[in-house]
Amino acid sequence: MELTNENVLGKIIAQFGEDNITNAVNPDGIMTFDTNRQTIHELIKYLRDDEELQISFLTTMCGIHYPEQKDKELCMMYQLHSLRHNYRLRIKVYFPISDPVMPTLTDIYATANWMEREAYDFYGIIFTGHPNLIRILNVEDMEYHPMLKQYPLEDQTREDKVNTFFGR
Amino acid sequence: MATEKKTVELDGLDTFRENYDLKLQDEHNDNLTTLNLGPTHPATHGIFQNILQMNGEIIMDAVPTIGYIHRAFEKIAERRPFYQITPLTDRMNYCSSPINNMGYHMTVEKLLGIEIPKRAQYIRVIMMELARISDHLICNSILGVDSGAFTGFLYVMQEREHIYDIYEEVCGARLTTNMGRIGGMERDLSPKALHLIGEFLQRFPKVWAEFEKMLTRNRIFVDRTTDVGAISAERALSYGFTGPNLRATGVDYDVRVMNPYSSYEDFDFEIPVGSKGDTYDRFLVRNAEVWESLKIIEQAYKNLPEGSYHADAPHYYLPPKQEVYRSMEALIYHFKIVMGEINAPVGEVYHAVEGGNGELGFYLISDGGRTPYRLHFRRPCFIYYQAYTEMIKGGQLADAILTLSSLNVIAGELDA
Numbered sequence: 001m002e003l004t005n006e007n008v009l010g011k012i013i014a015q016f017g018e019d020n021i022t023n024a025v026n027p028d029g030i031m032t033f034d035t036n037r038q039t040i041h042e043l044i045k046y047l048r049d050d051e052e053l054q055i056s057f058l059t060t061m062c063g064i065h066y067p068e069q070k071d072k073e074l075c076m077m078y079q080l081h082s083l084r085h086n087y088r089l090r091i092k093v094y095f096p097i098s099d100p101v102m103p104t105l106t107d108i109y110a111t112a113n114w115m116e117r118e119a120y121d122f123y124g125i126i127f128t129g130h131p132n133l134i135r136i137l138n139v140e141d142m143e144y145h146p147m148l149k150q151y152p153l154e155d156q157t158r159e160d161k162v163n164t165f166f167g168r
Numbered sequence: 169m170a171t172e173k174k175t176v177e178l179d180g181l182d183t184f185r186e187n188y189d190l191k192l193q194d195e196h197n198d199n200l201t202t203l204n205l206g207p208t209h210p211a212t213h214g215i216f217q218n219i220l221q222m223n224g225e226i227i228m229d230a231v232p233t234i235g236y237i238h239r240a241f242e243k244i245a246e247r248r249p250f251y252q253i254t255p256l257t258d259r260m261n262y263c264s265s266p267i268n269n270m271g272y273h274m275t276v277e278k279l280l281g282i283e284i285p286k287r288a289q290y291i292r293v294i295m296m297e298l299a300r301i302s303d304h305l306i307c308n309s310i311l312g313v314d315s316g317a318f319t320g321f322l323y324v325m326q327e328r329e330h331i332y333d334i335y336e337e338v339c340g341a342r343l344t345t346n347m348g349r350i351g352g353m354e355r356d357l358s359p360k361a362l363h364l365i366g367e368f369l370q371r372f373p374k375v376w377a378e379f380e381k382m383l384t385r386n387r388i389f390v391d392r393t394t395d396v397g398a399i400s401a402e403r404a405l406s407y408g409f410t411g412p413n414l415r416a417t418g419v420d421y422d423v424r425v426m427n428p429y430s431s432y433e434d435f436d437f438e439i440p441v442g443s444k445g446d447t448y449d450r451f452l453v454r455n456a457e458v459w460e461s462l463k464i465i466e467q468a469y470k471n472l473p474e475g476s477y478h479a480d481a482p483h484y485y486l487p488p489k490q491e492v493y494r495s496m497e498a499l500i501y502h503f504k505i506v507m508g509e510i511n512a513p514v515g516e517v518y519h520a521v522e523g524g525n526g527e528l529g530f531y532l533i534s535d536g537g538r539t540p541y542r543l544h545f546r547r548p549c550f551i552y553y554q555a556y557t558e559m560i561k562g563g564q565l566a567d568a569i570l571t572l573s574s575l576n577v578i579a580g581e582l583d584a
Contacts, residue, residue, distance in 0.1 A: 028278065028517040058408055059520075060529055060546040077544075079518060079531070083405075083419070086426050090518070111408030114554045122242070137235040137583060146243060153247045 001052050003087040005031040008053065016043060030079070032090040040078070040093050041103040047080060047089070048108060055082040055089055058109040061116070063123035065097075067149045073097035074123060078105075104129040122147035199223055203565070207236050211569045213310060214579030218556075218568075225564045230557045234550075238583040245543040249508030250276050251350055251486065253543065258344035260547060261581040263306050264299035264524040265345045266335065271521035274429055275530035276350045278517045280484055287475040288352035289431040290468045294365065295338065295347060296430070296521070297461040297468075301372075302331045303524030304412070304454040304461075307576040311451055312383055314573045315392045320379050327375050330368055337361040351485030352478025362469075369466055376462075380455055390448060397559045397571030398446035407555040410548050411526025413575060416453045417445030423522040434471075435464045447567075447574040454576075483510055508538045525549055525576055549581040 001007070005026060013021050016039055024033040035043055047055040057080065064075040072094035080089045093102065104127040105112035116127045117136040124145035127133055135142065144151060206217035215236040221229040241256045248256075257268035270292050277284060305328055309321040332342040338361050339347040339354065348354060357365075383389045399409075401417040414421055422439045424432040440456030442449030478485050482501050491498035504510050514536040520529040529546030552575065559575075560568040 027515060030518055032516070057405060059527070060531065060544065060551075062531065062542075062544040064533065064542050077531070079529075083421050083426075088518070109408070110403070110406040111551055111554065114550065118550075135235075137238040139235075146240065153243060 003053065003082065003085045008055075008087070008089065009033070011050075011053065012043070012047075015046060030088045030090050032092060034092050034094060037093060037095060037102060040076075040091065041105065041108070043091070044078065044080070044105060045108050053082060054084045055080045055087065057081040057083050058105070058111055058115075059088070061105075061112070061119065063119040063125055063147065065123060065147065065149045069094070071096040074100055074125060076102055076119065076125065100125045102127050106130055121145070124148070200228065205565075205568070207233070211314060212572060214577060214582070216553075216577070216579060216582065220565070220568070222565065225566075227560050227563055227565060227568055230560060230568075232553070232556060234553070235583055237579055241584045242543060242545065245540055247539055249505075249510075249538050250484075250512060250540070251505065252508075253540070254348075254350075255344065255346045257545075258346055259580050260545065260584055261303070261524055261528070261549070261578045262343060263576075263578055264303035265343065266295045266299040266347045267303075267521060267523050268528065269345060269347045270296055270430070271519065271523065271528050272530055273348050273350050274521065275517055275519040275532050276484075276512075277479075278519050279512060279515050279532055279534055280350075280481070281513075282351055282479045282481045282484065284352055284430075284479050285476045286431065286473040287356075288477050288479070290472050291338075291353050291357055291477060292348065292430050293432065293435070293468045294465050295335075297465045298331050298334060298365075298368075300461045300522075300524055301458050302328045303576070304458050307524075307573065308383075308451055308454050309379070311393070311447070311570065311573045312389070314569050315389055317383065317386075317389065320382050324375060324379050327368075327372055330364070330371075334361060334364045334368065337364055349478065349486055351481045352476070354478075354486075355488075356477040357472075365465070365469055369462065369469065373462060376455075376458055384452070384455065393448040393451060393570060393574070394446060395444070396447040396563065396567045397574065398444055399555060399559055400445060403555070403558070404445060404552075407558075408551040409526065409555070410552075411522065411524070412453045412457060413445075413450055413552055414526065415439065416442035416449035418443050423520050423527050427520065429519070429521060432464075435467050437461075437463050447570050450574045511536055511538055512540075520546070523548060525578065525581065526552070545584055547581045547584055549577050550584070553577050553582055 009024050020035055020039040022034050024031060047053055059079040059081045061078045064077060066073055074095055074097050076093045078091045102125055104116060114136060116130055119125045120133055121135040121138050122145060201222045203220045203222050205220055206212050207215045217233040219231045220227050245253050245256060254269050254272055257272045258265040260268050305324050309324045312320040335345050336342050337358060339345050399417060401419050404414050404417045418441050420439045420441050425439060437460040440453050442453050486505050487498035487502050492502045512534045514534055516533045518529060518531045520527045526548030528548060531544040532540050533542040535541040559571055
């Protein structure tokens with residue numbers, strides 16, 4: 001079967017229902033849709049194990065922070081690839097920053113381990129069921145999650161720089 | 169084997185064990201040695217630490233620690249105009265920085281919807297393949313060094329200098345190149361650059377054949393690398409392997425063929441694959457890829473199309489300096505670009521290139537501002553290095569060193 005955005009989306013919606021698969025768009029040739037925390041684990045497992053789809057390569061995942069969106073402040077982006085069909089897919093899950101919990105994918109993909117640790121390190125997203133959820137790139141006694149938008153790039157107490165020009 | 173074993177105890181190691189859940193401890197601990205490999209160790213060729221638990225020479229368990237040269241590129245990128253992010257990408261895989269630069273440029277061009285002229289695309293292909301050669305050349309010759317053959321390393325290092333001479337002629341820099349611009353190249357290939365590339369194509373095949381001759385059928389080398397650090401195709405895919413390390417396991421995934429970019433579809437080349445996924449296979453795959461890269465450079469060099477070396481995109485492409493001094497428009501655009509006054513359209517793109525170590529992806533979200541809203545680098549090293557523990561378990565310490573070099577883990581890319 002030739003995978004197209006239409007038939008893949010149709011198949012996924014038939015499996016998981018329209019309530020769980022929303023907002024399908026195609027920003028750059030890679031179909032992107034939203035789902036929720038209850039569905040994501042099952043969905044990724046289904047995409048991997050389905051005989052027709054074989055979307056079984058986790059290319060990357062990353063967190064994104066949208067401080068302005070009420071109750072959807074944090075987002076996890078998962079990008080999958082079907083090497084058999086050369087078809088890419090992007091899935092997003094939005095959730096509130098007050099409850100930054102996601103299910104882990106480490107039982108599906110071994111590579112999710114460090115990617116999730118990175119997302120935890122950068123955004124403070126807690127992955128339930130992760131075998132070793134500790135910081136990976138930053139020092140362990142760091143007290144905040146630096147990629148959140150409220151943390152500016154430079155030390156704001158510095159007075160020797162004029163910030164007007166370069167928007168620091 | 170000696171009956172006396174020394175246990176290396178480090179301050180805070182017990183807490184470390186608890187934190188990291190080192191599985192083998194206490195009850196059988198009398199036979200185990202804890203050994204600290206890294207963070208700075210001449211054999212790791214970069215700064216990363218592995219705490220090994222050894223039973224004699226055999227590695228029972230390992231805990232890798234990374235992040236020693238984490239420079240928060242993803243955070244910095246959120247505060248910089250698009251053209252200022254290119255130097256950050258240099259410093260990821262610094263053995264093949266032109267690939268990173270151009271991968272990033274292509275991502276931004278995809279966001280902006282700029283069409284790049286054929287000539288610029290071919291020049292990019294030449295530079296990217298030169299970068300791939302210099303990357304593989306380092307990896308394979310270091311593998312020779314780690315197994316005791318220093319000569320080959322010094323011999324091919326001279327060729328890397330010649331590749332860097334070409335970079336220097338094209339962009340002015342050697343290691344962290346910052347090559348090209350959003351929209352094409354910063355200048356056309358000069359006659360001298362063309363001459364240097366031609367010379368390289370003449371000379372390099374002989375050098376590489378000699379290097380191969382030294383190691384490929386060398387009994388000591390073959391014995392040292394066969395079945396060392398092997399990984400199955402299935403595990404490699406689960407670990408997100410890409411590039412030569414994945415191809416060594418027998419999976420023929422290459423971004424250049426699967427999702428051609430920058431006119432790779434015009435060139436005729438093969439994807440070398442291995443079968444066992446061990447260190448020797450990785451060595452052979454990289455060797456073969458160097459020959460394929462040479463083929464691509466030769467084709468691009470012979471068929472270099474006429475035309476412009478950059479796209480006609482004045483809003484984003486930094487105008488040549490002589491134009492800036494002569495024409496009003498160029499001056500205005502120069503000012504606007506340098507001061508970061510130009511907004512990018514709203515969008516979301518992912519672009520992947522075949523880096524030295526695999527699929528180097530750039531995931532860029534733009535909210536319509538002067539900087540990316542979010543830029544995520546898919547760094548192949550970061551993703552496959554987590555399999556290292558699994559690959560060295562049950563092997564010997566000396567083999568772990570070889571496995572590490574054959575994976576070509578570059579600390580800059582690992583930590584970003």
